[in-house]
Amino acid sequence: MKDLRLERDVQTTVNKIEARKVQVYYGTNHALKDVDVDILDKTVTAFIGPSGCGKSTFLRCLNRMNDTVASARVEGSITLEGENIYDPRVDPVQLRAKIGMVFQKPNPFPKSIYDNVAYGPKIHGLTRNKAELDEVVESCLRKAALWNEVKDRLASPGTGLSGGQQQRLCIARAIATSPEVLLMDEPCSALDPIATAQVEELIDELRSQFSVVIVTHSMQQAARVSQKTAFFHLGHLVEYGETGTIFTNPIDPRTESYITGRIG
């Protein structure tokens, strides 16, 4: 029998992303206060917390999605492998190829299944010819556990798939640019339990190649898929630690109150 401790062990101590004293303002609203976090490589990190606690805001800082919000202002430093991602020389489009994102609602492009996955590699010029592109599309769909279901209808529209399949298509699209980090903002909240289980299984497999950060409202999902958990409350990062510890013996009383269903 496999040792349970090995199974859930985090095999690395390498920090992929380091955030220091991150502040986010939306106009005059101070949405995120003094957030310090180290996101490990090849690890699933879950952000939990009540609505409006800042977890999605922080997730969006990690690939500069907040740049698109006119009133948003980000302070502090966030580095990806030691490089400041807010450096003016960094191209946000290139950055987002390295830090992919999957959203709450499946949002495939109104194109064929094939083109949905091929889009990223094409615009970033990651492949030299059609054969290589075919290979990338197939391998990404396989990684997203979707290949067997769609291999005979790659030319049909992505929007024609079921909700769970669409979400896995979006994950295939997100990993097609070979990102280093995958951000997921409540990727399963619009899915049924079967599709949720498939996506969670996928997240666990992706962990061997990427650093995955997932925002979820389902405490049980955070407990199931992540190795590290961060609890946000009122714009503060209250507690960050090993998932098992957070769910059995959290240090901060606010964490305890939240995970046991005492504060909303």
Add this chain to the structure above:
Amino acid sequence: MNNEPHIASAFDRDLEGVQALVLKMGGLVEAALADAADALESRDDALAERVRSGDAAIDALEEQVNTECIRLIATRAPTASDLRVVMTVMKIASALERSGDYAKNLAKRSIVLAQMRSIEGAAGAIRRMSRQVGLMLKDALDAFITRDVELAQSVRQQDKDIDQMYAGLFREFLTHMMEDPRNITACMHLHFIAKNIERVGDHATTIAEQVIYLATGAFPADPRPKADSVIAGDR
């Protein structure tokens, strides 16, 4: 510990429900132990018989605790201190069920002993020991109700006294048996009774340790305090 109510008030009612069941069990076990010791001393077969038949109620409660806890885990997915409450309740129920069995065994043996000539001072000593253990159980359960780590620690300390009482009785019964072989049957029964009461003390200690885990999230790091053993060389 977190004393705020849950947003889902039914969750609070479920947790309070299983804790009330375990306390009801505790009350029955304390009474069974005291009654069985009284029955031994007063040679009251009717009382012993009542203790014996009363054990079924304790067993039924343990089963109910387990069923409710399993349902609670399945439906509410408790975490952190809530999870510790559920796990602790199950372990306490199991310790109490075992203790109830020992009280029942004492009652059974007291019916047998009532037919024999008495061993001087033995029944009184057994009653004192069982009262002491009964107090340990009560303290352990009080500590559970109030999440009182200090009281739970004191229960662990009290177990040493019980071990000493048992060692004393062990030597005493040995002396009686060596003096007159006709005492052997009675003394063997009495020795088993003393050993079983000593085990109830161990169960009370287990409950106390569960309370410490419930309140702090960690089991006591220091080993259980131990008195001199009756086993030669085992010190």
